[in-house]
Amino acid sequence: MPTEQAQEFLWQFSAIQAITIPVSRPRWLEVAIMNLDLTDVRRMSGSLLLEEAVTKPGTLHEAYSRFWNYSLGNQILALIQCRDRGIEPGPLASFNRWKELGRHVKKGERAITLCMPIKLKCKDWDQRREEAGMIEGDEVHGAGFRTVFVFKRNWFVLSQTDGEQYKPEPMPKWNKEQALAALDIREEPFKLIDGNSQGYATAARTIAISPLAVLPWKTTFHEVAHLLLGHIGEGRLADDEVPEKSLREVEAESVALICCESLGLEGAEFCRGYIQSWLSGHGIPENSAQRIMKAATAILKAGVVADQVDIDTNQGVGDTA
Secondary structure, three states, X not given: OOOHHHHHHHHHHOOOOOOOOOOOOHHHOOOOOOOOOHHHHOOOOHHHHHHHHHHOOOHHHHHHHHHOOOOHHHHHHHHXXXXXXXXXXXXXXXXXXXXXXXXXEOOOOOOEEXXXXXXXXXXXXXXXXXXXXXXXXXOOOOOOEEEEEEEEEEEEEHHHEEEOOOOOOOOOOEOHHHHHHHOOOEEOOOOOOOXXXXXXXXXXXXXXXXXXXXXXXXXXXXHHHHHHOOOOOOOOOOOOOOOOHHXXXXXXXXXXXXXXXXXXXXXXXXXXXXXXXXXXXXXXXXXXXXXXXXXXHHHHHHOEOOOOOOOOOOOOOOOOO
């Protein structure tokens, strides 16, 4: 069985990249055991990152505008660390990448921790899990390679460096039509006569937004989220995995909140009230938080115009480290 420390690290680790971890199968634990100070990653769970974003207006927009070329989890994680340490948020890169750009990290600056993928030989991976008490020594070791996600202190923001002038890349434009096409979702004319309906999604991967919708952007993201989250249509979750209605609404509206606030669109404040009304005082489960962040990242990434840098990189300003 996993050690208590390994189990704690597991749940913190699983947050950022939406890795599903069946509790009853320790051998499936997708976490690399690294030499990390766990106090540095105390707020890396998906639910806690999401709570930070939902309860503090402006967090998502600042995180996206500052770190748009990173995954959503890393955007929030970087911003939290900058705020905690009084660092001016800005472009991120590794120590060596800043040197290539003609800048150097100031003496005494501590690196920012983010989540990144690494490739390990299965033999090495199993050995790390065995050392952490996650598997028994007599279990058969796998062959080949596997990609796992780890937390590494490897990045510095612009304000932590000195040197040649650096001009940050502008935040990319986001296009709804491009996003829907990339996600294989089609928008159709609104057909319902129910004046209370703001919009809907169908099993045929279509969405329709009422011409009278009060907040059309919010409604668009909400209906797209229902499809991406597997609530309806192709790719729908198994019956025993589909959340109850209240949680489905929380998940879809949380995605809408993230997208609206990240892109600076109207509707985020309404989302907060809607989410709290459906939560009825309860928190958002970890698994739902992971799914929410994954769906929101997919929407934001899909709409970035083609000639802009990919939003989902973990490498920094042109960094290949």
